[in-house]
Amino acid sequence: MTSTDIELVEKANTAFYEAMERGDFELLSALWLNDEISCVHPGWPVLSGRGEVLRSYALIMANTEYIQFFLTDVKVSVAGDTALVTCTENILSGGPAEAAGELGPLVGQLVVATNVFRRTSDGWKIWSHHGSPVLTETEDEEDEDSPS
Template sequence: MTSPTDVESVEEANTAFYEAMERGDFEDVSALWLNGDGADDVSCVHPGWPVLSGRGEVLRSYALIMANTEYIQFFLTDVRVSVAGDTAVVTCTENILSGGPAEEAGELGPLVGQLVVATNVFRRTPDGWRIWSHHGSPVLAESDEDEDDEPPA
């Protein structure tokens, strides 16, 4: 049986991951990914990227993203947490606002919004919940709720 404490702990780990990304804190992002036993099984799919496997390859991708992103903010919606034993799955929608390096010194580059649906899989470790896998897919289609109720012309 899943305890409310497990669900809360997974939610906290998930939130900590996105907050560390917003701060551009590579050390905190790294600490949240599974290490030691199972680190070779770590995987990540960024929107539009191929599957990245192994802790080293995954963390290199985050270093690259952070080095090329001047500003990023995540507004998480539709967050759902499911815990089964020592594994947890979080699904959510990442409403992302980001900006790349500015062309002129001291200015923020153009901001871009993006919707990504994400699945984050966590494993319980002696040090707490750690990310085992992240998969993000861009939202390319509008939902039924967003469509007008007008009949086609």
């Protein structure tokens, strides 16, 4: 493993999120392996195969007017031709508003993600993406848990 490998994986990981932000389905598709791939979006079942996975992104892009990812806690490790990226996706998104031409309310969400990449002759490609929501306690829940 070289620092160049880590940099290339970081670049591929960043390209994945930037493609989502821009709604660039063609680029997003090119970032995935052509082999058997898998994806878990928060709250969704496991999606397997290129058709199912890419269809899910097409649906998300078609129904999301605005999305921005702020990645934190990014960690990259490379072992041979496989790389693992873990990160926290701090997501800001909004869908279409009821009034034409306006953006709906923006919603923030925290998701922890694991992205697995495989080295190919065309560079690092996504093999699997798994996102899980981060559940946070509200102040009311914290008060209920504390002893009286």
